[in-house]
Amino acid sequence: MATIFGASQIALIVTFVIAYIVITTMLSIWTMKFTKSNEHFMTAGGQLPFWIIGLLMISEYIGTSATVGTAQASFDNGIAAAWSIVTFVIVFPLFGWFIAPKFYEMREYTISGVLNRQYGKSTRVMTSVIMIYALLVVNVANYVGGAAAVSSVLKVSLPVAALITAGVTIVYVAVGGLRSVAYVNLIHFAFKYLAVIIVVIVGVGLGASYSNMLAKLPEVYFTSVGKIGLPTIIAWGLANLGAVFSTQMTIQAVASVKSVSDARKASLIAGLLAVPMGILATYIGLQSKYLFPTIKSVMALPIFIHHMNPWLGSIVTAGIVATVFANVSATSLAITALAMKDFIVPLAKPSEEGKLRISRIVSIFIGLLPLPFVLLVPTIIKTMFFAKALRTSLSVVAVMGFYLPFFKSDRGATWGLIIAAVGASVWYFSGEPFHIDSTYVAIALPVIILILDRLLSRRKYTESEKDMKA
Incomplete structure (x- = not known):
């Protein structure tokens, strides 16, 4: 009984x-004394222990989408929903060994700064625009998950619950920057x-x-692909x-550790x-479906x-709030950094001094920006993966710059990112026709544009060479 x-x-x-x-906010305020400059606000001066950074790195990916969102996906589709999170056990070590060292050596704390080094100014600007767009989508989905939990217990509307979430997180960020976020995250991590x-x-x-769920729920709920399907899982x-x-x-996390070795250890954790x-x-999603x-x-x-005593309910509510x-x-x-x-x-x-003050003001505005869109997100995990698809296009351009420099072109990278962002967005909001995930669109478009740009550049160079000989 409930x-x-x-x-x-x-x-x-x-x-x-x-x-x-209150306790986590006080901890955040305590870290303020260590934040003396904008560099400390953004990277904590590059002095945080690797294990704290490891917790911080995974926290973005085991937040609302990994708790409320994955439970929702499991409720609808079965045990295959676990792939949305479990794949990180492969992804993070790959990042730590092959990509993190390159970022660390550059001493850049923004993805736009990294791509600026590889391609040029126009690529930097477009990278920043796309990343801000993607991260705002992430925060809208985060607010939805948090509001669902808070409104359920406190009996307030979704917009009010989302406003509470915004107010608290604004304090965390605006007061102490990365150091505040990292140390408060230790408590959040334990509670979630x-x-x-x-x-x-x-x-x-x-x-x-x-055993009870296996006997009652449809067999498809316990297959490796469930109702989700292999193409979506690969995506x-x-x-x-x-x-x-x-x-x-x-x-930013990589820029906050003391060495490449620490970056790799943090990635493994x-x-x-x-x-x-x-x-x-x-498992919770399956239990709920049952x-x-x-x-x-x-x-x-x-x-x-609503099916546990108030003390346990308090801990679980705090844990859900912590994920958000x-x-x-x-x-x-x-x-804010971008x-x-x-x-x-x-x-x-x-x-x-002005940079630090403005950074705090900007972080307040950014904390409030997702609120008008909270009621427009029906499925948390689908929204989160759309945001990841947008970021994947940036990764494609970055990896090509690192390992296929033959295709380096500021113009090609800029147009590749523009077309990828527009194309993936149109594809997603069109309902992903033919069951093709928007991730595939985000991967394919920048590759095609960079290759075409290279081919056109070679053709122009060849024609110019012929004219000179003539």
Whole structure:
């Protein structure tokens, strides 16, 4: 039977969550004394331990999409939803060994700065625009997941719950920058893992053991591809690969450690920590489908809060809130870094003290920007993978620049990114015709444009050479 919370029980949960927010906010304020410059705001001076950075790197990927979103996908499609997270165990080590050293040697903390070194100014600007666009999409999806949990327990509307999320994360980012986000993330990380473990145990207590679910749910729910299908699962893996290789926060994280060796250790930790979260969140989705088959899929995880005692409900609510706070704050800081370095600083040319002050103001605006779009996102995980698809196009251009310099062209890279962003967006909002995932579109278009640009450049060069001989 569902636990119907009375006024005193709801008050307990509210008090617990408020206490959690206050404690993490105080920790964030404490880190402010270490943030003396804009460089410290963006990279913590490059002095953070590798294990803290490893937790920070994976936090963006085991936030709302990995808890509420993966449970939702599992509820709808079966155990194959785990692939959306488990593939990081391969992706992060690949990043650590092949890409992170190159980023570290450049001493750049933005993806646009990296591509500027490889291609040129116009590529830098377009890279920044696309990354900001992709990360804003990520934050909209994060706000939806957080609002679903907060509104379920506190009985407030989705917009109000999203506003609460925005207010708290704005403080995390604006006060202490990367150091604040990294240290507060330690608490968030512990709570979100504890939350999913509690939900699984409660689900088993309600009768949703693996054997019971296997007997009742459709057989397709327990196959390796489920209702999702192999092409989509492959697209998920490619999107995760592309997202990690080019995501702004990942690059900031690499700039925040002391050596290449630490960057590799952090990447390995990030990959290993993804696996249990993917498995647990997927299991919760199956439990919810077994126990509550008629609910909206987005409530697959939050519904369990009403089936446990208020103390456990408080911990789980705090854990769900933690996934959102960790993810939103990291993403907001990444957008702030791009906006400052590529647009505001070149145009306004502020002093060093002015940079820090403006960075804090910009982070407040960015924290509020996703709010009007919260009600427009129906499926969290699908939205998150669209954002990853956009970032994958940046990874394709970056990898070609590193390993296929023959195709280097500022013009080709710029137009490749523009066409990839527009093409992937049109494809996604058209409902992904022919069941072709937008990730494939985001990968193919920049490659085609860079190859065509190279061929056209060679043709013009050959014709010019002929004219000179004539």
